[in-house]
Amino acid sequence: TEKASNKSVDQFELIGNRMTAVQDHLLQIKSQSAQLQQQNQALSIQLQSLQTDVQALALNNEAVPVQEAAQPDAFNGVLDQITMMANELSSQVQDGAFRVVSAYTAKGQWVLIRFHRFTGETWLADKGQWNQLDESAATGTAEYEVVLLRADKDIKGYVAARINRITGESWWLKQNVWQPYLQ
Incomplete structure (x- = not known):
């Protein structure tokens, strides 16, 4: 039961x-x-x-x-x-130039990321405001997509990835900084 x-x-x-x-x-x-x-x-x-x-x-x-x-x-x-x-x-x-992706963590926290699909800039929602996520390197103009998924075993409760849909470059979100995947 x-x-x-x-x-x-x-x-x-x-x-x-x-x-x-x-x-x-x-x-x-x-x-x-x-x-x-x-x-x-x-x-x-x-x-x-x-x-x-x-x-x-x-x-x-x-x-x-x-x-x-x-x-x-x-x-x-x-x-x-x-x-x-x-x-x-x-x-x-x-x-539209902007997109939003969202997920709920196992603890019921709503995670919301807004991104500009042509510049790759991203913001994480926190207490009613958008905080810009940091870059480990410049992104440049292209077409970007961000994926956000619940991850119960991750300390944050979620994982996020970003891809440049033209070149295939991709990043994963470590804390609040986009880290590139090495090719």
């Missing part, structure tokens, strides 16, 4: 952990959606402004001498640049 009650407790803990993970994911989606909506509104305002400028150019075009007729080409170049910037911003908002 003791095994059965321990198994029930473990199952409830597992369900609680999964619910927390789903809740975290929903909060991330909500935040990304709000950011995307704000950027869409800003882009809409910019496009309306550009449309007004185009209409003004069309009205002035009748009075413009032939030498200044190259302005629409210059305007199209600027419009292309703005479109490229808008696409880049949109892809960054959809994917």
